[in-house]
Amino acid sequence: MSSIVLSVVVPMYNEEAVIPALVARLRPVLDGMGVPYEVVAVDDGSADRTAALLLDHCGIWPELRLVKLRRNSGHQAALTAGLHRSRGDWVVSIDADLQDPPETIPEMLTLARDRGLDVVYGVRADRSTDTPFKRYTAGAYYRLMRRLIGGDVPSQAGDFRLLSREAVDVLRALPERTPVYRLLVPSLGFASGSVSYVREQRAAGDTKYPLRKMVELAWDSAADFSAAPLRIATWLGALAFLACLALMVFGIVVWANGTVIPGWTSLFLAVLLLAAVQLICLGLLGEYVARIYRTVQSRPPFHVASDSIEAPQQRPAAAAR
Ligand code: UDP
Ligand code: MG
Numbered sequence: 001m002s003s004i005v006l007s008v009v010v011p012m013y014n015e016e017a018v019i020p021a022l023v024a025r026l027r028p029v030l031d032g033m034g035v036p037y038e039v040v041a042v043d044d045g046s047a048d049r050t051a052a053l054l055l056d057h058c059g060i061w062p063e064l065r066l067v068k069l070r071r072n073s074g075h076q077a078a079l080t081a082g083l084h085r086s087r088g089d090w091v092v093s094i095d096a097d098l099q100d101p102p103e104t105i106p107e108m109l110t111l112a113r114d115r116g117l118d119v120v121y122g123v124r125a126d127r128s129t130d131t132p133f134k135r136y137t138a139g140a141y142y143r144l145m146r147r148l149i150g151g152d153v154p155s156q157a158g159d160f161r162l163l164s165r166e167a168v169d170v171l172r173a174l175p176e177r178t179p180v181y182r183l184l185v186p187s188l189g190f191a192s193g194s195v196s197y198v199r200e201q202r203a204a205g206d207t208k209y210p211l212r213k214m215v216e217l218a219w220d221s222a223a224d225f226s227a228a229p230l231r232i233a234t235w236l237g238a239l240a241f242l243a244c245l246a247l248m249v250f251g252i253v254v255w256a257n258g259t260v261i262p263g264w265t266s267l268f269l270a271v272l273l274l275a276a277v278q279l280i281c282l283g284l285l286g287e288y289v290a291r292i293y294r295t296v297q298s299r300p301p302f303h304v305a306s307d308s309i310e311a312p313q314q315r316p317a318a319a320a321r
Pocket of ligand 2: 095097099202207
């Protein structure tokens with residue numbers, strides 16, 4: 001096994017503003033732990049100077065390593081790249097924006113070692129620094145996931161966690177296309193514990209999780225871990241069937257009474273309703289078919305452009321014609 005004890009994986013997307021503060025806070029904590037470590041900073045295809053700044057810091061901080069992805073692949077894919085490349089016996093994943101305090105890392109490692117745990121979750125004890133919108137959507141997310149998936153989703157545990165090498169190797173071996181680690185890790189059933197911390201304010205820069213990405217994460221979480229959304233289609237179908245039955249009874253009664261009705265409105269509504277329900281059901285089926293398709297294609301979710309611990313690749317000279 002490698003001599004590196006601890007790997008710290010930090011996914012970064014357009015985080016140039018926060019890098020100085022991150023380095024200033026993370027380095028003393030890790031240096032003070034007295035174990036060989038590496039920091040795997042994953043540049044998730046940033047459009048700003050994130051990669052250049054990190055590379056500068058690599059020169060003065062030997063434990064810092066830059067893994068650069070070719071394009072923006074998303075937070076979970078960047079985490080995957082970091083986990084796959086990490087070499088430590090223990091791997092901590094942490095956000096770049098210092099919302100997760102690095103000072104908690106030694107506590108996580110001590111807990112895991114003392115109790116023989118494979119996973120230690122960082123659990124947010126206080127989110128008062130998050131915006132009310134973020135708190136509300138996060139609360140709704142965890143409630144929905146617990147409902148869809150069952151009890152073993154630790155509440156308020158995001159992507160700040162420590163994993164043993166064994167747990168990382170199991171994660172790496174899974175053929176998941178869009179892993180949602182906060183749900184995947186608990187589902188593996190490793191011995192786990194938690195350390196609570198107070199979520200701090202973003203140290204600099206803006207959130208890289210706009211509403212669109214939050215909705216994507218929620219949908220990935222729901223569809224990867226549950227077929228319940230498909231059941232919505234069945235329920236909608238059943239409801240529409242009941243409505244049609246009622247309409248049929250109505251039609252027969254009207255016919256028996258000999259009342260002539262224009263009939264246009266009811267027909268129009270029934271056709272609209274049925275078309276809408278069928279489209280919803282098709283859409284839901286399509287989402288799952290798309291997932292099957294992506295899995296069968298098995299394209300890698302990210303492409304590493306360079307890794308600062310590897311020698312730059314020699315481009316073969318253009319063959320003479
Ligand atoms: N991130 C990333 N790729 C993305 C979006 C975000 O690597 O496409 C990183 C980001 O740089 C940060 C972490 O994921 O380190 C969490 O993002 P952020 O703090 O913006 O999310 P929030 O705390 O607002 O939910
Ligand atoms: Mg953040």
